[in-house]
Amino acid sequence: MPDDLEALRASCGRSLGGHGPTRARDLLATIGPETAVDRYGDGGVVAELEAEVSGLLGMPAAAYLPSGTMAQQAVLRVHADRRGRRTVLFHPMCHLDRHEGRALERLHALVGRPVGADTRMITLHDLEAVAEPAAALVLELPQRDLGGQLPSWEDLQAQVAWARSTGAAAHLDGARLWEASAGYGRTPAEVAGLFDTAYVSFYKGIGALAGCCLAGPQDVVEEVREWRRRMGGTLFGLWPGAASALSLLRPRLARMPAYLEHARGIADALRDVEGVTVVPDPPQTPMLHLLLRTSPEAFKDTALELAREGLWTWPAAMPALDPGASRVELSIGEATCAMSPEQVREVLRRFVQPS
Amino acid sequence: MPDDLEALRASCGRSLGGHGPTRARDLLATIGPETAVDRYGDGGVVAELEAEVSGLLGMPAAAYLPSGTMAQQAVLRVHADRRGRRTVLFHPMCHLDRHEGRALERLHALVGRPVGADTRMITLHDLEAVAEPAAALVLELPQRDLGGQLPSWEDLQAQVAWARSTGAAAHLDGARLWEASAGYGRTPAEVAGLFDTAYVSFYKGIGALAGCCLAGPQDVVEEVREWRRRMGGTLFGLWPGAASALSLLRPRLARMPAYLEHARGIADALRDVEGVTVVPDPPQTPMLHLLLRTSPEAFKDTALELAREGLWTWPAAMPALDPGASRVELSIGEATCAMSPEQVREVLRRFVQPS
Numbered sequence: 162m163p164d165d166l167e168a169l170r171a172s173c174g175r176s177l178g179g180h181g182p183t184r185a186r187d188l189l190a191t192i193g194p195e196t197a198v199d200r201y202g203d204g205g206v207v208a209e210l211e212a213e214v215s216g217l218l219g220m221p222a223a224a225y226l227p228s229g230t231m232a233q234q235a236v237l238r239v240h241a242d243r244r245g246r247r248t249v250l251f252h253p254m255c256h257l258d259r260h261e262g263r264a265l266e267r268l269h270a271l272v273g274r275p276v277g278a279d280t281r282m283i284t285l286h287d288l289e290a291v292a293e294p295a296a297a298l299v300l301e302l303p304q305r306d307l308g309g310q311l312p313s314w315e316d317l318q319a320q321v322a323w324a325r326s327t328g329a330a331a332h333l334d335g336a337r338l339w340e341a342s343a344g345y346g347r348t349p350a351e352v353a354g355l356f357d358t359a360y361v362s363f364y365k366g367i368g369a370l371a372g373c374c375l376a377g378p379q380d381v382v383e384e385v386r387e388w389r390r391r392m393g394g395t396l397f398g399l400w401p402g403a404a405s406a407l408s409l410l411r412p413r414l415a416r417m418p419a420y421l422e423h424a425r426g427i428a429d430a431l432r433d434v435e436g437v438t439v440v441p442d443p444p445q446t447p448m449l450h451l452l453l454r455t456s457p458e459a460f461k462d463t464a465l466e467l468a469r470e471g472l473w474t475w476p477a478a479m480p481a482l483d484p485g486a487s488r489v490e491l492s493i494g495e496a497t498c499a500m501s502p503e504q505v506r507e508v509l510r511r512f513v514q515p516s
Numbered sequence: 517m518p519d520d521l522e523a524l525r526a527s528c529g530r531s532l533g534g535h536g537p538t539r540a541r542d543l544l545a546t547i548g549p550e551t552a553v554d555r556y557g558d559g560g561v562v563a564e565l566e567a568e569v570s571g572l573l574g575m576p577a578a579a580y581l582p583s584g585t586m587a588q589q590a591v592l593r594v595h596a597d598r599r600g601r602r603t604v605l606f607h608p609m610c611h612l613d614r615h616e617g618r619a620l621e622r623l624h625a626l627v628g629r630p631v632g633a634d635t636r637m638i639t640l641h642d643l644e645a646v647a648e649p650a651a652a653l654v655l656e657l658p659q660r661d662l663g664g665q666l667p668s669w670e671d672l673q674a675q676v677a678w679a680r681s682t683g684a685a686a687h688l689d690g691a692r693l694w695e696a697s698a699g700y701g702r703t704p705a706e707v708a709g710l711f712d713t714a715y716v717s718f719y720k721g722i723g724a725l726a727g728c729c730l731a732g733p734q735d736v737v738e739e740v741r742e743w744r745r746r747m748g749g750t751l752f753g754l755w756p757g758a759a760s761a762l763s764l765l766r767p768r769l770a771r772m773p774a775y776l777e778h779a780r781g782i783a784d785a786l787r788d789v790e791g792v793t794v795v796p797d798p799p800q801t802p803m804l805h806l807l808l809r810t811s812p813e814a815f816k817d818t819a820l821e822l823a824r825e826g827l828w829t830w831p832a833a834m835p836a837l838d839p840g841a842s843r844v845e846l847s848i849g850e851a852t853c854a855m856s857p858e859q860v861r862e863v864l865r866r867f868v869q870p871s
Contacts, residue, residue: 185755188753194540194544197540232748264745370753391585393585394582395583
């Protein structure tokens with residue numbers, strides 16, 4: 162057997178997180194052979210998905226784009242240009258600040274301003290400490306890097322109201338809006354409805370091919386389409402991703418409450434395992450982070466052992482603030498639901514209590 | 517029958533140009549169910565295609581990107597940043613200037629400078645009239661909007677040498693390099709080898725899903741990958757487009773000389789049809805433009821009539837300088853090769869001599 166963990170990934174028949182290993186065959190099966198193709202993003206299944214998403218989010222319009230990176234930059238550029246302001250407020254751990262190579266600055270001449278602290282959610286107090294009038298406030302629901310935490314509904318309303326009172330747009334980073342909706346026990350439209358604009362993703366919780374939608378007022382979405390073209394996202398055909406999203410969106414969205422229940426069942430089962438901490442506990446959405454009392458080397462050994470048994474867990478752990486701990490993320494999907502909380506408990510036990 | 521031409525497109529079983537009507541079923545069949553998936557552009561079939569293209573072009577490295585718009589902006593940004601220069605020289609009819617909403621200016625703070633005139637190829641004389649030191653010279657081979665014309669091989673060498681002598685990068689817009697290669701009777705590597713960097717497309721002459729490669733020196737391509745991430749092109753999975761390109765690239769590339777021969781056969785057959793002018797005549801690559809002596813209304817009527825018979829031609833004509841003429845583009849592919857030059861002649865005759 163190879164001892165390269167990544168090389169074993171393809172051989173794993175099962176996975177602990179999400180909807181299972183990414184396989185071309187499974188994803189191709191989500192695209193009907195009679196799919197109506199678009200031309201440069203116009204018509205066909207792309208238009209159908211855009212209508213579906215604008216309906217689900219209760220927003221006047223939606224545009225399909227290849228990636229969230231592109232979608233959020235585009236809409237923030239629109240908000241900024243319309244306001245003649247250049248500053249975007251966001252959580253220090255958000256995707257825009259951590260994973261996009263300062264594209265806001267380098268491509269759009271916007272300036273990101275992190276608000277609050279890495280290790281906790283943004284508070285109204287953090288926002289009130291911002292003196293400069295900003296173009297937009299971006300809120301990520303749930304906050305992925307904090308284990309999928311959500312602000313209370315009242316906090317959320319107050320933060321959005323603060324943004325509006327300063328003339329800033331309120332934009333929802335809804336990469337996991339589907340999960341946030343289950344967490345709040347509210348429809349996606351109720352959550353998105355607080356905001357001016359929202360981005361939603363289809364390849365994460367939904368498990369489709371890469372792609373996303375940006376929803377909001379008609380005029381903003383139309384301008385986002387102009388930026389989509391400029392940024393190279395108006396592909397000759399966007400239909401493969403859109404068709405995949407459309408076929409999985411409704412059924413997977415309906416499963417989110419079950420995923421959340423399973424997340425909470427897993428947290429219950431893990432509560433007495435020494436060396437395992439669930440963040441947050443109880444989980445607020447169908448995802449959670451785990452702090453595992455183990456070294457990176459021992460972590461890798463266990464992941465390798467499990468992969469050899471056919472179960473994919475993680476390619477590596479993320480650093481935790483505590484040097485004696487490793488941090489991992491667990492997104493609950495169909496693959497996770499195929500295991501009982503006790504089975505998940507047994508897998509995690511092996512990371513912290515190697516035999 | 518509907519009288520909306522675009523609505524008839526899906527019902528047409530044949531097409532005059534390219535490889536036939538775009539159908540989900542046909543394109544999905546170009547992606548194997550066992551395709552090795554990439555993760556955020558790393559590994560799998562994406563790496564395989566990149567290796568294939570860098571080999572074909574004889575360049576050290578290649579990166580796959582979702583679109584040529586993104587690829588060319590990214591590499592021009594790299595060339596400009598490395599030279600501390602902001603000006604990009606190109607033909608007034610190039611994609612960068614006509615179809616990207618001034619993204620060079622709006623996203624990258626670069627300035628496009630058209631060289632020469634709309635209606636003819638760039639000459640060395642045009643370039644020598646440029647006083648400012650530019651970041652890059654972009655040459656599009658063949659020049660699509662001039663019917664697929666090519667500069668002579670000697671002119672091409674001289675223009676690239678001029679760029680180098682001024683310290684500018686020489687970049688090839690090779691959206692149709694496969695066609696240019698057939699036109700010059702030289703390998704893609706011989707043509708691309710004149711340049712510092714080259715972009716090639718897979719959905720045009722090759723007929724695959726949207727996507728392209730940018731090839732060049734290792735360090736430039738690595739930096740293009742950074743811009744791909746910033747521009748939102750490093751999708752979670754890029755494998756559908758890459759797999760489609762890899763399966764069609766070799767077979768369709770091998771057919772380019774046959775497409776060119778067919779283009780010339782069609783031009784021969786059309787030469788005595790009154791009201792039809794072939795540009796250029798003879799064709800220099802497997803594409804050509806046609807000037808048809810007809811009004812936009814009569815053009816549409818004929819296109820509609822042909823679509824009702826199951827043959828897709830064009831959704832509309834482009835304006836010609838001559839108000840009494842309409843201009844269309846014909847790309848020669850498998851669909852065109854299924855018709856003899858005489859059959860193509862008969863189709864064109866109907867546009868200029870309606871019954």
